[in-house]
Structure formats: C-alpha cells, structure tokens
Amino acid sequence: MKIQIYCRSFAPAVGGMEKLMEVLAMQFHREGHDIAVVTETEGSADLPYPVHRRPGFARYLSLCRDSDIILTAPLSMRRILPQALSRRPIVAAPPDPFVWTNRKERIAAAIKWWASARVDNIVPSRYMATRFARATVIMNPYDEETFHLPPPGSPREGILFVGRLDARKGVSLLVEAFAKIAARQPQAHLTIVGDGDERDAIAVQITGRGLVDRVTLAGTLRGHALVSEMQRHAIMVVPSITEEPFGIVALEGLACGCRMVIARSGGLPEAVGPFALTFARGDADDLAARLIEALGEREPPSPESVSRHLQQFRPAVIARQYLEVLRSAAA
Structure with a gap:
C-alpha cells in the first residue's frame, strides 16, 4: 500500500x-x-x-x-x-x-x-x-528499541521532567511543588530536560525560590543522552496543567524504569494504567505530597508487571x- x-x-x-x-x-x-x-x-x-x-x-x-x-x-x-x-x-x-x-x-x-x-x-x-x-x-x-531499563543494579536518584517548557506542561507547578519539599528532602534534586518559551521564566522562578543548587535546566536532549537521563533518575513527573491527549513521554519513562508521577489529565492515566502515582491537575500541594510518597516508596511496581503493561504499546x-x-x- x-x-x-x-x-x-x-x-x-x-x-x-x-x-x-x-x-x-x-x-x-x-x-x-x-x-x-x-x-x-x-x-x-x-x-x-x-x-x-x-x-x-x-x-x-x-x-x-x-x-x-x-x-x-x-x-x-x-x-x-x-x-x-x-x-x-x-x-x-x-x-x-x-x-x-x-x-x-x-x-x-x-x-x-x-x-x-x-x-x-x-x-x-x-x-x-x-x-x-x-x-x-x-x-x-513508544520506541522500545531506544527506551529500556538500565543494567541491573544501576544507581538511580533524583526527580526528572522531560518536555517542552511552555505554560501548558506545568513546569512552573513542578518547581513550586519541589520548593515545598526541598527542606524536608535535602538530598533531592530536580532535573528539567527541554526548552521553550518559558525557560527564562522558569530560571527566574528557580532563583527566586533559592533552588539554583537543587534544580538543573539541562536543555534539549535526544537519543542516548535522553535515555541516560531517564535511566539514572528514580522519579519522572508529567505535571501537565491542560488535558493531555495521551502521554508518550510517560511510556518512555516507564520503559526506562522511572517511578512515574502524573497529573490526572486527559488521556495520561490511560497511558500509564496502574503504574503511576497521580495528583490533581494544577494542584502543587497534591503534587508535593506524591513526590514525598515516591521518594519514600519501598515497593514500587515490579519491572515484570510494567513490562507486561508496555507490551500493548x-x-x-x-x-x-x-x-x-x-x-x-x-x-
């Protein structure tokens, strides 16, 4: 055809x-x-x-x-x-x-x-x-050949965002939520991967919240560099404040072994199924609570169950x- x-x-x-x-x-x-x-x-x-x-x-x-x-x-x-x-x-x-x-x-x-x-x-x-x-x-x-688990036993830490830096994607909300938990979680670090019209405003917000040493603006990453960031982070957040039609980036995070924290937004929950912590869209306090929960979680979903979920994609x-x-x- x-x-x-x-x-x-x-x-x-x-x-x-x-x-x-x-x-x-x-x-x-x-x-x-x-x-x-x-x-x-x-x-x-x-x-x-x-x-x-x-x-x-x-x-x-x-x-x-x-x-x-x-x-x-x-x-x-x-x-x-x-x-x-x-x-x-x-x-x-x-x-x-x-x-x-x-x-x-x-x-x-x-x-x-x-x-x-x-x-x-x-x-x-x-x-x-x-x-x-x-x-x-x-x-x-999702691209299963590119996004996959790291070798067993690989160290993982920190919180990750991947996406465009525009108002709809909720990066400002994520920074606000991170600011709420930063004092209680002194080892936590946030990495923001992506670029867009909101980058300067986000940088100002980070500085104003005193988080310059706790938040990294990594810019746009592709291919192996992007996968490496996903594989080394423990938690990945999709904080969209508008209704998302789906959420490929959430599948990519799951495939790389991240504990997903997502907004209850449009089709996002359909993408991740039961394998994510969810928070009320636009609610920084609820997002902060889910980040605390994820950082202290002792029994995240098993890689085998996540892999079975991803087969359909x-x-x-x-x-x-x-x-x-x-x-x-x-x-």
Missing part, C-alpha cells in the same frame, strides 16, 4: 506527534509499504523513506494522487484542499482537540471540526474519542492496528 503521511511538524523537530509519526512510518516501511512523508518542517533527517519538505500546491497535489491513502496528522488548513482534490481516502490522527484563542483560530477550528466529521479519525485515548466523531481509539506506541502492535483502519478506509 502506498501511504502518504502528512505531519505538519516532523524530524528533526522534537515532540509527541513527531515521534509518533516517525515510529509509525518506520514500522510501515519495515512491513513493506511504500511510505512518503510530507511536512512543513525544514531541515534533514537520516531516514529510509522520502520526506518532502514544504512542497508547493501542485507538487503536493501530485504526491496525494500518487498515494493509495493519506494519513494526516493533523488536519491542516494549508493542506485540506489538495488532499480533497486528490480524491484519495483520508484518515486523520488529531494530536489534540481543536482549540482557539482568537477569531481566526475559531474559524479554522470550525472548518477542521466540519472536515473531521467526514473522515475516519484515529485518536490515542478514550478521552480524545469523546471529542471526535467517527473515532477509533488506538493508543500511541509496542510499535509493531500499534502499526498493525493503524494498518487495519487504513486498509478499511482505502477499500
């Missing part, structure tokens, strides 16, 4: 949807399908399938017509028209519910809502399925589920 994947942001860009589509494209390629990725992201990445970056209207229409089916993540105002004109079946994989903060975004969201009701949608959680018509729930995969398993939907739509 000739599958075109449209992903607005793609490698070398970093993010949940970028990683999801890269993992799926690789798995489709391994199973013998003819894959072409189209993206608005400039740059380059060493991948075994073609990536077309910012093609013009005519070129993109040609790419659509050369496909058996289009997997679009997400529906794009810029690309809806050529996709429709190609008369190829379209399956959408919306990364989150359509939201808006101004009139222009509201109009775009209304058009996308109209379009999404006329195509098949693949969503990663039951939470997301309540936001879309014609929705099939297929949870997101293996790329091959998820890719087969996607292919079932794509074949049905293309029939």
Whole structure:
C-alpha cells in the first residue's frame, strides 16, 4: 500500500506527534509499504523513506494522487484542499482537540471540526474519542528499541521532567511543588530536560525560590543522552496543567524504569494504567505530597508487571492496528 503521511511538524523537530509519526512510518516501511512523508518542517533527517519538505500546491497535489491513502496528522488548513482534490481516502490522527484563542483560530477550528466529521479519525485515548466523531481509539506506541531499563543494579536518584517548557506542561507547578519539599528532602534534586518559551521564566522562578543548587535546566536532549537521563533518575513527573491527549513521554519513562508521577489529565492515566502515582491537575500541594510518597516508596511496581503493561504499546502492535483502519478506509 502506498501511504502518504502528512505531519505538519516532523524530524528533526522534537515532540509527541513527531515521534509518533516517525515510529509509525518506520514500522510501515519495515512491513513493506511504500511510505512518503510530507511536512512543513525544514531541515534533514537520516531516514529510509522520502520526506518532502514544504512542497508547493501542485507538487503536493501530485504526491496525494500518487498515494493509495493519506494519513494526516493533523488536519491542516494549508493542506485540506489538495488532499480533497486528490480524491484519495483520508484518515486523520488529531494530536489534540481543536482549540482557539482568537477569531481566526475559531474559524479554522470550525472548518477542521466540519472536515473531521467526514473522515475516519484515529485518536490515542478514550478521552480524545469523546471529542471526535467517527473515532477509533488506538493508543500511541513508544520506541522500545531506544527506551529500556538500565543494567541491573544501576544507581538511580533524583526527580526528572522531560518536555517542552511552555505554560501548558506545568513546569512552573513542578518547581513550586519541589520548593515545598526541598527542606524536608535535602538530598533531592530536580532535573528539567527541554526548552521553550518559558525557560527564562522558569530560571527566574528557580532563583527566586533559592533552588539554583537543587534544580538543573539541562536543555534539549535526544537519543542516548535522553535515555541516560531517564535511566539514572528514580522519579519522572508529567505535571501537565491542560488535558493531555495521551502521554508518550510517560511510556518512555516507564520503559526506562522511572517511578512515574502524573497529573490526572486527559488521556495520561490511560497511558500509564496502574503504574503511576497521580495528583490533581494544577494542584502543587497534591503534587508535593506524591513526590514525598515516591521518594519514600519501598515497593514500587515490579519491572515484570510494567513490562507486561508496555507490551500493548509496542510499535509493531500499534502499526498493525493503524494498518487495519487504513486498509478499511482505502477499500
């Protein structure tokens, strides 16, 4: 099957949807399908399938017509028209519910809502399925070849955050919660991996709370460097203050053996199942209490039980589920 994947942001860009589509494209390629990725992201990445970056209207229409089916993540105002004109079946994989903060975004969201009701949608959680018509729930995969347990007996300590530094991800909330426990836990250290618009504000907050020696802003890490951070930390926190559609980063933390502490936010609890401590979204006091609990925990979930939970998120398993939907739509 000739599958075109449209992903607005793609490698070398970093993010949940970028990683999801890269993992799926690789798995489709391994199973013998003819894959072409189209993206608005400039740059380059060493991948075994073609990536077309910012093609013009005519070129993109040609790419659509050369496909058996289009997997679009997400529906794009810029690309809806050529996709429709190609008369190829379209399956959408919306990364989150359509939201808006101004009139222009509201109009775009209304058009996308109209379009999404006329195509098949693949969503990663039951939470997301309540936001879309014609929705099939297929949870997101994690990269099992990259994210795995460290050697037995490896030392682990400290608290870790991995993600974009923007207001929605709750990093400021995490720093506030850490400040509440810092005096009672003098050996605890917080590492923040990632970058974004909130970095300067977070740095000011850390300084203001007197935590310069207790909190490290590590910047963006990828590949082995990122895995090493996950493998050496005991606890990983996903403190999102808005509803998360899913939570691939939580799966990656679980796979690396971190004790997960997550906000009760959207699809996050569906990703981790019973293998995380949870706190009320946006509640720094509740997060601080869960951090104290995790730091003092003597019997965390066994690696064997976590491994069994993660089996359902293996790329091959998820890719087969996607292919079932794509074949049905293309029939």
